[in-house]
Amino acid sequence: MAEAVERRKRYREQVRDEIKQVALGQIARDGAAALTLTGVAKEIGVSGPALYKYFAGRDDLLTELIVDSYASLADALDAAGSASAEAPARERLHAVARAYRAWAVAQPHRYLLLAGTPVPRYDAPAETVDRARAVLAPLLEILAAGRSWPRAEPLRAELAEWIAEVPAVADWVRDALGPAATTAPDVALAGVVTAWVRLHGVVSIEAVGLFNGMGLRPATVLALEMDALADAVGLD
Amino acid sequence: MAEAVERRKRYREQVRDEIKQVALGQIARDGAAALTLTGVAKEIGVSGPALYKYFAGRDDLLTELIVDSYASLADALDAAGSASAEAPARERLHAVARAYRAWAVAQPHRYLLLAGTPVPRYDAPAETVDRARAVLAPLLEILAAGRSWPRAEPLRAELAEWIAEVPAVADWVRDALGPAATTAPDVALAGVVTAWVRLHGVVSIEAVGLFNGMGLRPATVLALEMDALADAVGLD
């Protein structure tokens, strides 16, 4: 009967999810480099080799965790962008930045899995580069509301050339901007790169623990950085 | 004879240096998490246990590498600050930023040893926190030439409180500022935090490799970020 086949499939999916969840827990505790299949198996209460029925190996599991995490972060930013769709651009920038930080602070090691030191003896598949770009899409739409940014001229020039040379990037930018854009694509992209640098700067320092013992709230620094950017590019 | 004792001492120091240099090479190749004593020993051409004559263990070696690296980075920034002592503050900020990036780009994994994902199963001694602060001293002096920064008000307030409550920080700020300061300590400190966030943002993204395939030069982004900061705080 097809019903039994489906039940098995659903069970398989459940077990896969449990494995991934436990693996994330281990990463949250000791970092991505400390992830081991035998450790996961032990925590689930199953023999080590059993996991090979669900994943081809440790690297396969790690890759899937990374891909899932990119998707999860992208979803969080998308949601923040959509929820604030009617707000002024400056407020939207803050909203997306808060969502970025909230996602990272909830599971610092998971954030570092995406944007931290590469895991030794693990080669990330090439596709992950595209995933990283997708994360930044909501920022692109918001920063397209900017007016101008004379200081960014050198960076603009480099990015304009990039857009001109790589069709995939040109498509991505055109799609994300939409018809409401009041700014040239390369100006918006310069804003996105800057926003990304500042987001990652604040959030990774916090995730690594380097703000500890300094009398400041990371959220305050992040808000300042986003306000300064909004000032520079002329967001309302 | 005392001469022989000294010769032995010098030899000991040479071997210690060789061990550290080889260890840095391994970190440069595979990252800090992949550092192993046996690997270092093999590369030097010596048995594993021999290294215990020079370091108490793997963590001891790692700690010394970190402490050395903080000192090396601090030296590089100090040198850049001193060399540009007569230049306008904006130019000095660029000079220190370039030195920071140059140091990190020369050995990305060494930079990530200081500011990247913590190494699994390694507990950093508490002293490293003070070392991290020392690195930022040259920036403090430069940003003390700023005029004002209304946007930074919330961050200023937090930092002013920190300065007031922790004497060690107050001393550090007073010493680094000197009498030439035209700005309140908390404003200068807000500038330093911001500069640090942006430096680390650009440099760590580059070190991890996330800029790869994006049509931009990290140096351009860094220069833009420093110029934007100089604009915001009113550096000449």
Next chain:
DNA sequence: TGTACATCAGTGAACGCGCGTTCACTGATGTAC
């Protein structure tokens, strides 16, 4: 100048550990007739 002793860098064997992965297998569940 010669001899007994001290120092100390480096060795090789060994310990216990955990890892990723393979392999032949068991045993429960469902399917076909």
Next chain:
DNA sequence: TGTACATCAGTGAACGCGCGTTCACTGATGTAC
């Protein structure tokens, strides 16, 4: 309803590997008298 077969999750033993660290030791060098 009963029987032969297929599917597949999970097991336990095993392989080869590399790790940090300890220990008793060797052998060269220098020191004291």
